Amino acid sequence: MLRCLTFTLIVFTKYTALCVEGPDPVPPDLVVRTQSDDTVPSESVGCGCQSLKRESVVDTEGDRTDSSVKPAVKYSEIMNEMPSNPRDEDTKSQMVLIPGGEALMGTDDPGIPPDGEGPQRAVYLDPFFMDVQEVSNLQFWAFVNATGYVTEAEQYGDSFVFEGILSESVKSQISQAVAAAPWWLPVKGASWRNPEGRGSGITERLRHPVLHVSWKDAGAYCSWALKRLPTEAEWEHACRGGLKDRLFPWGNKLNPKEQHYANLWQGDFPKYNSAEDGYAQTSPVMSFPANGYGLYDMVGNAWEWTADWWTVYHGTERQQNPTGPSSGTERVKKGGSYMCHKSYCYRYRCAARSQNTPDSSASNLGFRCVSAEPR
Ligand SMILES: [Ca+2]
Ligand SMILES: [Ca+2]
Numbered sequence: 001m002l003r004c005l006t007f008t009l010i011v012f013t014k015y016t017a018l019c020v021e022g023p024d025p026v027p028p029d030l031v032v033r034t035q036s037d038d039t040v041p042s043e044s045v046g047c048g049c050q051s052l053k054r055e056s057v058v059d060t061e062g063d064r065t066d067s068s069v070k071p072a073v074k075y076s077e078i079m080n081e082m083p084s085n086p087r088d089e090d091t092k093s094q095m096v097l098i099p100g101g102e103a104l105m106g107t108d109d110p111g112i113p114p115d116g117e118g119p120q121r122a123v124y125l126d127p128f129f130m131d132v133q134e135v136s137n138l139q140f141w142a143f144v145n146a147t148g149y150v151t152e153a154e155q156y157g158d159s160f161v162f163e164g165i166l167s168e169s170v171k172s173q174i175s176q177a178v179a180a181a182p183w184w185l186p187v188k189g190a191s192w193r194n195p196e197g198r199g200s201g202i203t204e205r206l207r208h209p210v211l212h213v214s215w216k217d218a219g220a221y222c223s224w225a226l227k228r229l230p231t232e233a234e235w236e237h238a239c240r241g242g243l244k245d246r247l248f249p250w251g252n253k254l255n256p257k258e259q260h261y262a263n264l265w266q267g268d269f270p271k272y273n274s275a276e277d278g279y280a281q282t283s284p285v286m287s288f289p290a291n292g293y294g295l296y297d298m299v300g301n302a303w304e305w306t307a308d309w310w311t312v313y314h315g316t317e318r319q320q321n322p323t324g325p326s327s328g329t330e331r332v333k334k335g336g337s338y339m340c341h342k343s344y345c346y347r348y349r350c351a352a353r354s355q356n357t358p359d360s361s362a363s364n365l366g367f368r369c370v371s372a373e374p375r
């Protein structure tokens with residue numbers, strides 16, 4: 001008991017340190033969010049999107065790992081479920097050329113200033129090729145099938161899952177939570193192949209983005225495909241699709257002509273998701289319109305890892321092919337996810353950003369790759 005109490009105190013100390021920018025002392029799960037889509041309430045600058053650290057889990061019952069189901073066993077189980085001979089075009093992403101040249105990164109009108117969205121600064125980027133889509137479950141399966149790769153979530157034995165997509169049966173077995181964001185639960189057995197834990201699967205979601213992949217897992221996939229993770233500058237430049245000083249990949253209006261351009265959250269987060277855009281969870285990749293460069297789901301659906309270490313401090317000098325800080329403790333992720341709503345996580349803008357420790361994995365975090373040549 002003493003050990004647990006001590007650990008909890010440590011967690012809340014970390015939570016306090018992380019949340020100095022959030023002025024609202026009310027626990028996040030007790031906040032009633034009724035703001036219209038035109039306002040950004042104070043809690044949107046608080047913790048949540050970035051709080052998925054393995055060490056931030058409050059463990060009230062001790063051991064949080066589960067070694068009863070070995071990765072090798074799960075590996076063989078899923079092989080029986082997957083297509084025996086998928087087509088090349090299903091396991092290989094199409095890529096498009098992202099033109100290089102002068103570009104603007106960040107914004108002088110940040111939606112969430114503590115995230116380090118500003119200042120706006122000039123960068124020069126070489127041209128590169130980018131996957132038009134988030135890496136899908138089927139594509140990741142092809143990688144695992146070829147290499148036997150075991151993800152970090154499978155090694156740890158758990159991953160973070162949004163409680164809103166878990167069954168009551170699974171939730172009743174969990175005695176842990178993330179102090180800063182109690183709707184995130186560490187679920188034993190959750191991984192890319194079992195997104196909501198044991199008993200769940202991906203056979204009905206083969207063309208949805210792969211989830212529960214750590215930064216290292218994402219990099220391993222890209223390397224296997226002879227690609228790499230994009231830098232934050234590359235990702236943001238690609239997100240803008242050739243438009244300058246716009247919030248979203250398609251412009252400044254969230255729903256032009258009353259249409260949805262990304263898989264986001266409609267309703268009151270985290271209690272009610274109306275799924276007005278057609279999806280309460282992830283959508284098949286490329287379900288929403290592409291941006292000007294032909295890229296799909298750059299904002300929304302799944303968050304996307306980038307190669308850069310996280311910092312909120314940026315110089316204003318013009319940089320050439322910037323790669324971010326030389327060291328750090330967290331990696332940058334971009335684009336927001338199907339869980340993002342303006343009232344809580346207004347991070348589905350090209351200039352928006354968030355971060356996770358590299359070993360983090362969750363039910364809303366994926367990636368895509370880039371390369372110098374089309375692969
Ligand atoms: Ca949605
Ligand atoms: Ca995305």
